[in-house]
Amino acid sequence: MTRRFRMLVLIVVMLLIGAGGMVVVWAQHDDDVPVTILGTWTAKQAEQFEAVLRDFGIPFRYQGTAAQREVLLSKVQSGEPPDIVIMPGIGELAEYADQNRLKPLNDLYEPQEYGAPWKPTGTPSENVYWVPVKADLKSIVWYRRGEEPATSPAPLRSWCMGVGDDGASGWPGTDWIEDLVLQREGPDVYEKWALAKGSVKWWRSTAVRTAWEAWAGLLRQDRGAAEHALLTDHRGAPNSKGLLFDGWGGCSLEHQGSFASSFYRNEAKHAGLTDSAPLLPGGGGRVRAHEVTGDFAALFSERPQARELIKRLASMEGQRSWAEKGGIFSANREVKPKDGLFEHEIAQRLGAGPRCLDASDVMPPAVRDAFYEAVLLTIARVAAGQDADIPGLLKDVQRVQDAQSARDVLHRATLKTVCSRR
DSSP states (O other): OOHHHHHHHHHHHHHHHHHHHHHHHHHHHHHTSOEEEEESOOHHHHHHHHHHHHTTTOOEEEEEOTTHHHHHHHHHHTTOOOSEEEESOSHHHHHHHHTTOSBOOTTSSOGGGBOTTTSOSOOTTSOOOOEEEEEEEOSEEEEETTOOOOSSOOOGGGBOOOOBOTTTTTHHHHHHHHHHHHHHHOHHHHHHHHHTOSSOOGGGSHHHHHHHHHHHHHHTTOHHHHHHHHHSBTTOSTTSOHHHHHOGGGOOEEEOOGGGGGGGGGGGGGEEEEESGGGSTTOOSSOOOEEEEEEEEEESOOOHHHHHHHHHHHSHHHHHHHHHHHOOBOSBTTOOOOSOSSHHHHHHHHHSSOEEEOHHHHSOHHHHHHHHHHHHHHHHHHHTTOOOOHHHHHHHHHHHHHHHHTTOHHHHHHOOOSEEOO
16 A cells, blocks of 8 residues: 555545544534424513423523514425424414424323313324413403402493404404304304304304394494504503503403403402303303413424423423413413412313313414404494494405315314313
């Protein structure tokens, strides 16, 4: 072997060793790449959530935004989706699952710890694509302690109402429609409407139209109050005590989910809650079921670190830590609420009795957005003294539903139920 050839061999060996070293270094670096998480929690709640995640010992990078839908769509289209997304509702997640973008979670949670309607979709032979990591109660009304409401429908001026939102204005109004359908018609009709079951044109049905008209009739009681609701954020003004304790126009009631207590800041200790049914316009006075909502975690990545993070977050220990640090309510049966003025009342309703997931949250995004728009148009027309033309608005939403149903196979297949009957 000539000296020159030996030198060439030495150089090749060194290059191979160097390349191997680079591969090892890169692999080690990849293991340390933070798990990316996209959610809607910002400010204090984002800080509390990050405190929970730090306890897991898994490097992460959390991004909270009110424009989550737009941010996620942009990231997916650019080919750089987050490892984990946490969304308030599963209609949009069903679409991503339909596009084969979500990874199954079947072995990352304990099914027995989650009861209906929280139990993730799927059976042992089916894939599960999301798991609830936060729960909230709706179908309730908040009031100031010492000012308990009467057990009869309340006039518009009694309601502290705002339908604005940074990312999805209109949804607080959909909660009114949903609650009216639920309390007037019961869980069976509500579920069929939410999932567009059967051949019924649900948006043009008597059940939905009469509920919508009852709500519009409430708005017509005071055009000024209707206009104020249209222009007001559901959380109240920045740095305020929330709508309930701002008391615009003498209002004393707020139809809002359990998360509203966080808007009241230090005044939360002066808030009480009751079931909404007796106070709704034409609601019938009887509680047929409670509407509930949640934030659901899903995986866009198969990275082991991302899978492990979801596993820990959905576990009893992770949910208990999240409840303690963030003051949230959990869908996990093993997690008990902290002691407080209304925590046990909320937890009791979340854990027993007929409960139905928020209808707009399970609808396909196009239908949900049309629902939001129809609500905003109803308020705007009433505030302007115009005919709300509810049949026309519902006809337009039905057109969107019909177009969606023609191609929405997975949504109908995976979302079999919305309500628990016990």
